[in-house]
Amino acid sequence: MSLSTGAWRFALTGFLASLPITAVLYSPPNPIWTTGAGLVLVGPFLAGAVAATYSSDPGAAGIRAGFIGGLLTPLELFVPVFLGLTHPKSLFTIVFTLALAVGIGLLLGLVFGYVGGWVTATALSPGEPVRAHRGD
Template sequence: MVSTPRFRPFSPAWNAALIGVIVSLPVITVVNWLPESESTVGAGMMIFGAFIAGAVAAVRSTDPDAAGLRAGFLGGVLELVIFAVTTGTTAAWPLSRVAFFAFAAGAVLCLASLFGLGCGRVGGWVVRAVASRWNPTASTS
């Protein structure tokens, strides 16, 4: 019997990251309702989205660090897009401003990804710790 190959458009880490980012949107909305909240959607994706992505990845036996890194990257990309749209970027920027924006964008994406990696690791750790409490034979590593 010949089986047809399965086509997977995204890797399991990207699937967990996308689930984490989408599920974090209502959480970000609630956080923005709090008094004196200065939270942004991209920052919420880096924190809550990466945490949820790490938790989802741990449940699915995928690397939570990779899922958190990707969710942090998505949050950083969204923040850069929002910044570029709201600051009124024009084609008449001098070359020095374009070079600075490109350098700053690279730094933001690197830092957002690392922040997401940390939050994803914490999310995976929390799920494993809770699972080990419910099931003593579960792995806590």
């Protein structure tokens, strides 16, 4: 598995493009949503959109972007623990939270990757059916 494959390239592109959008939506005084929501929803959407532009599988790009977002989502919860400011209830709590975040990230990444691909395919070719992907 190489990061130079199309799906990983599109996933990293979508993830990095979602960072400024997430920062704006998370900006004080009244954040609209958490950083995790931006990373797990916007990143896969953009990854799927970019993948569909290049006739690649938007679901594969979205699920990879969701994986990256799912790994990084719990970090905002664990930073005080790692800095020693608070103590976790147990190691199980940390592992369970991380596994849950990654699982939800994979599922939402797949869904929002396909949504991003569908939006892009519809916008690029209105009135025509969505073309099949060529795969990676």
